[in-house]
Amino acid sequence: MSTMHLLGIPVIGVGSQPAESEALDYLPMPKDMHVYHQAVLPENEDLQAHPHVLTLLQQLQDLLDRRVAGGAGTERFLPLEGVNAADKKLLAQILAEGEVSVLFDTGDGGHIEIQECSLPGVWWHRTLDADKTCHRETLEIGMIPQLVRESTFDDALPDVPLAKASSLPETVINAPWLLAELQEQVQKQNFGHVINLTLLPLTEDDLSLLSQQLGVGKVAILSRGYGNCRVTASNVEDVWWVQYFNSTDTLILNTLEVVEVPLVACASPEDLEDSAGRLREIREALQ
Structure with missing residues (x-):
């Protein structure tokens, strides 16, 4: 029995169920999108060497708090342009990875990887060229990335x-x-x-x-x-x-x-509220 694919995802067999002898064959997400793992907070000395990370966490907290209080009309993006690689690595360690990964085809050979953080409703965007070089990273607050909903x-x-x-x-x-x-x-x-x-x-x-x-x-x-x-x-x-x-x-x-x-x-409004509280606890633990 042959297998038809939609973006590498199988649509198989009578009643769409696979035959017992047939292995599933689907397109894996990019290797940079790992499975979920628990956040590991950095040691104090590591954080002291990167004070800008605390500033970024405060800015993210402000975005989350305003989003929870003010709804969909509030600002939702925190650009990471100008943030050095070491600071971004430490920030990524603190935020960790959540359960949802998104791959958006830009149509020019490149794509945008969007990884939900361990805080539901917080999304890390990475824009890659056709040669897989990342030239832009952004954090976004929302139930689903705006790019997915609108484009x-x-x-x-x-x-x-x-x-x-x-x-x-x-x-x-x-x-x-x-x-x-x-x-x-x-x-x-x-x-x-x-x-x-x-x-x-x-x-x-x-x-x-x-x-x-x-x-x-x-x-x-x-x-x-x-x-x-x-x-x-x-x-x-x-x-x-x-x-x-x-x-x-x-x-x-x-x-x-x-x-x-x-x-x-999608994350829910309750997820965003919970994430705002959890981020506040993380920041208190890092003080």
């Missing part, structure tokens, strides 16, 4: 491309009707609509047609928890592939969602 579908199709059932092989059974359903929900902007492919009788040709018609967008998201959730933007506005894998990397749920950004990738 994922800039060049996407406004409607789902339909396929004429009469021109398709007999092995394509349900895909045309699923595409029509998606088109209707996209036109209505019925955000929150989910099609569970795992529960449907889909042939390989069904899945191939879905992949072909929806295409691949700019954004891939990996959310780590008990297992992994891999979220990929399609090339149709507001349509996402969302796939859940258990701790043994077995595909257990394969869905299409009509939504601005799937909730599994």
Whole structure:
């Protein structure tokens, strides 16, 4: 049985479940995006040699506090231009890495890596050239990076491309009707609509047609928890592939969602409030 891929993420088999003998083969996130690990605070002497780090933490605290108090209209970015490499390394050690990684294709051979910190709702951006040279780093406060919310579908199709059932092989059974359903929900902007492919009788040709018609967008998201959730933007506005894998990397749920950004990738307002408190505790411990 062959395997179709969407940005390297498999869409497999009848009912979208893998055959027992078939290994999953998906595109890994960049190697700079490591799995979650607990923050390790630096020794006092290390911090004393880098006083600017405390200033950056204070600025980040101010952004978080204003965001929690003032909502979405407040400033959300802390540029790291001019911060030397040693200070950034120490800051990264303090903030550590969280569960969500984002890869944004800039379309010019480069990409933007966005890693959520161990403080949910705090995101570290790294802009890389085609040769993978990082030329910009920024911290952002928000439930989801603004770039993802506002720019994922800039060049996407406004409607789902339909396929004429009469021109398709007999092995394509349900895909045309699923595409029509998606088109209707996209036109209505019925955000929150989910099609569970795992529960449907889909042939390989069904899945191939879905992949072909929806295409691949700019954004891939990996959310780590008990297992992994891999979220990929399609090339149709507001349509996402969302796939859940258990701790043994077995595909257990394969869905299409009509939504601005799937909730599994987003921090909540409560997360931001908690992160503001946790950062305050970290700063007190470093004094």
